[in-house]
Amino acid sequence: MSQKKLWIALTAVIVLSFAVLLYYGNQIYQQAPPVPAEVVDDTGTVLFTGGDIKDGQNIWQSIGGQEIGTVWGHGAYVAPDWTADYLHREAQFLLNKWSQETHGTAFDQLTREQKATLESRLQTFLRENTYNASSGRLVISRERYEAFLDNKAHYTGLFMNDPTLDELRNAYAIAKNTIKTEERMDKMVQFFFWASWACVTNRPGQDITYTHNWPPDEQIGNVPTSDLILWTGFSIIMLLFGIGIMIFVHARTRAEEILRPLDDPLMNQVVTPSMWAVKKYFWVVNLLILAQVLLGVITAHYGVEGGGFYGIDITGIIPYSITRTWHVQLAIFWIATAWLATGLYIAPSLSGRDPKYQKLGVNILFIALIIVVGGSLIGQWFGVMQRLNLVNNFWVGHQGYEYVDLGRFWQWLLVVGLFLWLSLMIRPILPIIKKGTSEKGLLILFLISCAAIALFYAAGLMWGRTSNLAVAEYWRWWVVHLWVEGFFEVFATVVAAFLFTRMGLLGIRSATNNVLFATVIFLTGGILGTFHHLYFTGTPTAVMALGATFSALEVVPLVLIGFEAYHNYRMSKSTEWLEDYKWPIYFLLSVSFWNFLGAGIFGFIINPPIALFYMQGLNTTPVHGHAALFGVYGMLGIGLILFVLRSMYRKQRWNNRLISFTFWTLNIGLLLMVVLSLLPVGLMQTVASVKEGMWYARSAEFMQQPLVDFFKWLRVIGDTIFAIGTLTLFWFVYQLTIKKKKKPTEKP
Numbered sequence: 128m129s130q131k132k133l134w135i136a137l138t139a140v141i142v143l144s145f146a147v148l149l150y151y152g153n154q155i156y157q158q159a160p161p162v163p164a165e166v167v168d169d170t171g172t173v174l175f176t177g178g179d180i181k182d183g184q185n186i187w188q189s190i191g192g193q194e195i196g197t198v199w200g201h202g203a204y205v206a207p208d209w210t211a212d213y214l215h216r217e218a219q220f221l222l223n224k225w226s227q228e229t230h231g232t233a234f235d236q237l238t239r240e241q242k243a244t245l246e247s248r249l250q251t252f253l254r255e256n257t258y259n260a261s262s263g264r265l266v267i268s269r270e271r272y273e274a275f276l277d278n279k280a281h282y283t284g285l286f287m288n289d290p291t292l293d294e295l296r297n298a299y300a301i302a303k304n305t306i307k308t309e310e311r312m313d314k315m316v317q318f319f320f321w322a323s324w325a326c327v328t329n330r331p332g333q334d335i336t337y338t339h340n341w342p343p344d345e346q347i348g349n350v351p352t353s354d355l356i357l358w359t360g361f362s363i364i365m366l367l368f369g370i371g372i373m374i375f376v377h378a379r380t381r382a383e384e385i386l387r388p389l390d391d392p393l394m395n396q397v398v399t400p401s402m403w404a405v406k407k408y409f410w411v412v413n414l415l416i417l418a419q420v421l422l423g424v425i426t427a428h429y430g431v432e433g434g435g436f437y438g439i440d441i442t443g444i445i446p447y448s449i450t451r452t453w454h455v456q457l458a459i460f461w462i463a464t465a466w467l468a469t470g471l472y473i474a475p476s477l478s479g480r481d482p483k484y485q486k487l488g489v490n491i492l493f494i495a496l497i498i499v500v501g502g503s504l505i506g507q508w509f510g511v512m513q514r515l516n517l518v519n520n521f522w523v524g525h526q527g528y529e530y531v532d533l534g535r536f537w538q539w540l541l542v543v544g545l546f547l548w549l550s551l552m553i554r555p556i557l558p559i560i561k562k563g564t565s566e567k568g569l570l571i572l573f574l575i576s577c578a579a580i581a582l583f584y585a586a587g588l589m590w591g592r593t594s595n596l597a598v599a600e601y602w603r604w605w606v607v608h609l610w611v612e613g614f615f616e617v618f619a620t621v622v623a624a625f626l627f628t629r630m631g632l633l634g635i636r637s638a639t640n641n642v643l644f645a646t647v648i649f650l651t652g653g654i655l656g657t658f659h660h661l662y663f664t665g666t667p668t669a670v671m672a673l674g675a676t677f678s679a680l681e682v683v684p685l686v687l688i689g690f691e692a693y694h695n696y697r698m699s700k701s702t703e704w705l706e707d708y709k710w711p712i713y714f715l716l717s718v719s720f721w722n723f724l725g726a727g728i729f730g731f732i733i734n735p736p737i738a739l740f741y742m743q744g745l746n747t748t749p750v751h752g753h754a755a756l757f758g759v760y761g762m763l764g765i766g767l768i769l770f771v772l773r774s775m776y777r778k779q780r781w782n783n784r785l786i787s788f789t790f791w792t793l794n795i796g797l798l799l800m801v802v803l804s805l806l807p808v809g810l811m812q813t814v815a816s817v818k819e820g821m822w823y824a825r826s827a828e829f830m831q832q833p834l835v836d837f838f839k840w841l842r843v844i845g846d847t848i849f850a851i852g853t854l855t856l857f858w859f860v861y862q863l864t865i866k867k868k869k870k871p872t873e874k875p
Contacts, residue, residue, distance in 0.1 A: 130568060130636070133643035140647055144654035151658070151670055152601055159597035160325035160337040160665045164263030166317075168272055175317045177263070181593040183318030185517040186311045189510050190286075191448025192527020194455075195301065198322050199338060199664050200743035200821075201600065202529055203451050205430050206299035207825040208744050211342040213278055213323040215822035218347050220274040221249055250348035253327045254336070265324075279316040286312060298827035300433035300447035307513045322596065325665055339671065341663035342821035343741055349820075351740055354668055358675035359737040365676050366731070369683035373648070387632075387702045397479035398775060401471070401486040406775065406864055407493060408468035409768050413857045415461035415500070420853045422454040424846055430830075431839050449511050452525065452532050453504055458756060459530060459611065460500050465764035466615065467492075467548050469622060470577060472771045474555045476629075477566075482554040489551065495544040502540075503533035510534070521592040528599065530607045531587045538587050545581040552577045568639040569628065572646070573621045579614035586610070597665030608657040611760070612726075616653070617646050619763050623715060626770055630708070645684065652680030659734050663743060671736055678734045682727050695719070708773060710786045714766030717794050718759055725754025729801075741816045745824060746809035750801055758797055765793075765856065776863055785862075789855040796849025804842035808835060 162177045193202030196209050219234070225245050226234040234245065257266045267275075284292045285299070286306040296303065306312045325337040327347055340349045428436055429447040471489055475481050502523075509515050510524025523534040531538070553574060560570050586605035590598060624638045658666075658674030695715055705712070729751040733742045742748070769786070811834070816824035823829055 130640055130643065133640060133647065136647045137643060137650070140650050141654070144650065147655060147673065148657065151667070151673065154669070155597055155601050155661075155666050158330075158665075158667050159595045160321075161258055161260065161263075162321065162595060163258055163265035166265045166267060166320075168267060168269055174267070174272060174275075175314075179314050179317050180321045181318075182517060183314035183316070183321075184596065185521065185592060186306070186315045187318055188527025189513065189515070189517065189520045189525055190305050190527075191446075191452060191511050191525060192532075193529040194452045194525075194527070194532065195305075195448040196299070197744045197825075198319075198596070199326070199600070200341065201664070202744070203448070204744070204746055204749065204825075205433065205447060205830075206301060207827075208342060208821055209319050210323045210326050211344065211744075211821040211825060213319050214327055214342070214344060214347055214349075215820065216278050216281065217271075217274045217323070218249055218253070218344075220277045221252070221270060222246070224270065224273070225249075246346055249346070253347055254329050256328050256331055258328075260331075275316070275320055278319070279313065282316050282319065283309070283312045286315070295827055297433040298831055300429040300442075302442035302446040305446070305448075305513075311513075335668070337665045338663045339666075339668070341740060341743065343816055344820035344822060346820070351737055354671060355736045355740055358672050359735040361672075362675040362679040362735050366679040366682060369652075369680050373683050396476060396774060396777075399475045399479065399481045399485075401475050401481045401489045403775070404486050404489045404493075405468045405472045405771065408464055408471075409772070409860060409864065411493075411497070412461045412465045412468070412764070412768065413860050415457050415464070416853050417857055419454055419457035419461060420850050422450050422457065424850065426450040426454050427839075427842055427846060431836060445508075446511060449508055452507050452511075455530060456503070456507075456532055457500075458761070460496075462756075462760050462764045464496060465768050466580075466618065466622075467545075469767040469771055470548070470552055470618075472774070473622070473625065474552050476774075477559050477570075478555060485551065485554065488547065492544055492547050492551065495540065495547070499533075499537050499541050499544065503537040506534050506537065507532060518592070528603050530611070531603055535588070542581075542585050542588065545584055549577050549581040565635045566628070569621065569625055569635060569642065572617075572639070572642055573625060576614060576618040576621050580610070580618060583610040583614055595665075600661060600664040601666075604657050604660045608660060609654065612755070613650070613653045613657075615760060616649060619718075619760075620645050620649075622767065630705075632705075648684045649681075652677045652683065656681040659739070662736055662739055675734075675736050679731070682731050682734075707781075708770070710781075710783070710790060711766050711769040711773060713790055714762050714769060717790070718763045718766065720794075721754055721758025721762060721797075725751060725758040729754050741821075742809070742813055744821065745812040745816065746805050747813060748809075750805045750809055753797065753805065754801055762793070768860075772860070772863060779863070782859060782862060785855055785859050789852050789859060792848050792852030792855065796845050796847070796852055798845070800842055800845030800849060803845055804838050807838045807841075811835060811838075 162180055164177045166174045166176070166180075168174055187198070191203075192198075195203060196206030197203065198209050200208060202208075222234040222245055225248065226232060226237060226241075229245075230237060230241060234242065237245070252268075252271075258264070259266070281292075283289075283306075285296060286301065287309075288303045306315065326342060327336055327349065329335065330337055335352055335354075336349070339355070340352055343349055343351075425436055425441075425445070426447065429450065432438075433447070435441055471492075475485060506515075506523040507525040510520045515524045521534065522536045525532055526534060533541075556570055556574060560567050560574075584606060586602050586609070589602040589605075620642055624633065624642045627633045628635050628638045655673050655677035658670045659678035660674070662671050662674060695712060729747075733739050733747050733751060773781075812824040812829070815829050829835065
């Protein structure tokens, strides 16, 4: 296919995909679960208001939100899913109440037929939609309000300081007095009520709930729908169809020729002042990696000792919701910083000179990033410790949404920083594009991917403090999926191709065509594949149909990942001087492995609707998350750092033994972390979710079993090996860039 046709195809995919994404985004706004103006009882007495529910949502966000249990299946995995837990407790209260009234005994003592009769009554009772759209009132019976009061008493004791719930609180890694006042507690439970009401109440005129019958719980009638089965089957058909086409196209495409230059073209590359200024970014990256891994160790340990760290009570200083927040956020920060720094190094290298004030811009951006990282972490601590009011918490504290936890002020600063970075990329590259050199097409792609990185993070500014949770989730996944999983992938593809062309290993034209083709294929599934995260977040059925179809297509390019890996391996062996680039290229090879396993296999396990119906919010999600985020983007970030350091310190001998040890410990540690611990626990939870329901799979009763505890402790093996790898990586970069080198005449 000609380059012109590829550009047309790329434009068409982007325009059409975003048109559909935005259209159904508008539908989500229209069909999101309504927040009633008032919740009233049968007599019309106002029990609480929509403002109370929205305040409760903000209070939930302020204590960590999705970093302390989940709501609608999104968030952390130690505490329960609060919607599933609330519904189960509500159901048990009503069933026992009715059983005592009708049969004079507890529900568990009834015969199977008697239980079935009451369960049928329960389903009819809970699933009836009593919301009046014209008045904005939600009417609930006195019995349901009694169930609410019973749940409120439980959650008040759990989130505050009831000593009878100490053991359960430890199992959930919730610190005492996480909520400081009764008023805040009341409002947070009112939010739990609303979020759970959306899970069990039928949409007007339909026999499915606002969350498409999620969470699974047969007792309340939350069972898979025919749409779940239908679109799961269709997604598998699309996967097979897409794989067939990809193999056909690959078979017809002539293998890309590997060039074999006799000398390293980068040997005499000029390193400008702004390029040298990038070095400090890599120091920060290494420090952030160490901090992130340490926080990951503490966070994982909270899963087995919720009250502290090896007997030390740290919950009052650094609770689970903070360690997990910082662990997740630092991962995004250091990976993004590594990639941004690589771009800052590459851009001026094209001409060998800096535009005016380029170094100043690099230094200002560095300071801005430090401020955003430090300020957001501090703000989140103050928010979780309940030292900010709800408005201040939104702006400088903890927003409560996973991956975009930082307060809105810090988000704005980061957006400004990303656009500053974009300007620093454009200034040295644009003059070269204007010259019309052979690199023009690849450089345009490079700038498009840079612009997308700056632009699509701004999607995190699209929700407000009181936005409906369904709306906030829609925009949050623009950041998590389109920014982190989408356009970073495009940026990575372009940068890898660009590095190989600059090294003289690939022809410019063929590399440009291949990158264009790969981008078209990836974005065809990737943009609308965003919807697979939104099956059960208060969205219409069409979102499930699109998400199932296009998320299956996301996997299609990964079936050929072995060819890409082999191609890169051949390049690494094509000429003698490439031995110097062995370890940067090996990290790219590991990216291919983790792309196939983490993004492909582990991703598709949870993508089909019927699978995600039972797995959303279980440890199968961090299996995919760890293997894809660190395995793909983290390893690539390290590989890019090593490429840049090889160029900076071109004539310096590397400690190959140390970087070899780092490579293998990082990859082996990550693999063991996943297969020895996260995956077995996730699969056991899946069985429990299918048999009993999501509430049980996430309960302390299930998660504190000896066998589950055994697999959670096995994580120590992989975590330790992985942590050693991060330490040796830090030492390698330190030795190379900071430690004073001895002159050859000096004795060691």
